[in-house]
Amino acid sequence: MPTIVHFDIPADDLERAKSFYSKLFGWKFEKPIETMEYYLIDTEDLEGKRGPGGGLGKRGSAEQKITNFIGVPSVDEYLAKIEKLGGKALMAKTAVPGMGYLAICMDTENNPFGIWEENEEAR
Template sequence: MPTIVHFDIPADDLERAQSFYSRLFGWKFEKPIETMEYYLVETEDLEGNPGPGGGLGKREAADQRMMNYIGVNSVDEYLEKIEKLGGKVLMTKTAVPGMGYLAICMDTENNPFGIWEDNEGAK
């Protein structure tokens, strides 16, 4: 399956967004240029190998959005964590028969994102 090679997350509050994603997924943030309000995002896959990278920067337009699917071990577990951290569930766990489960959520910055769990037994 193709993977995300880069993603951008627009945020109104960069610290709040960093806290949300680092606490939820363990992502690391690095500010490569001190004068820019932009952070590089480092991720790992479920086996601990380097994953797709991305960026986090100030929202430039009201309708600017990010949408990517992030692989997790358990959609159910992450839906609970998302709500505890101030996010919202927009579409509950949904089976894609024979492939896995997905859910669509909203982060603390009003960005939609999906979570995906591989599971060939999904019905």
């Protein structure tokens, strides 16, 4: 069953946001690409088991909010389902090279969310 696999947090001040979330929840941040203003977030559940991963990056616009990404077997298949059910795509299927594909969508209540397909052959 599809579930949340990743979340993105936009921030105006990355250092302030990292400090806030690491002190509040104990989250760990890693910068995988030095030239990119983006940090990966490691989380754990209350028993210490690995939780959903996240990301922290520069806010692109004032309207940008936290976005949850739901893992799906096929972004193409789910984009069609979303449209059929009255939702819409805000950002078309996009490759994250070597990792997978994502798309940003809007549900019928005007809530944004993302869908994510793991695929190491994404280009």
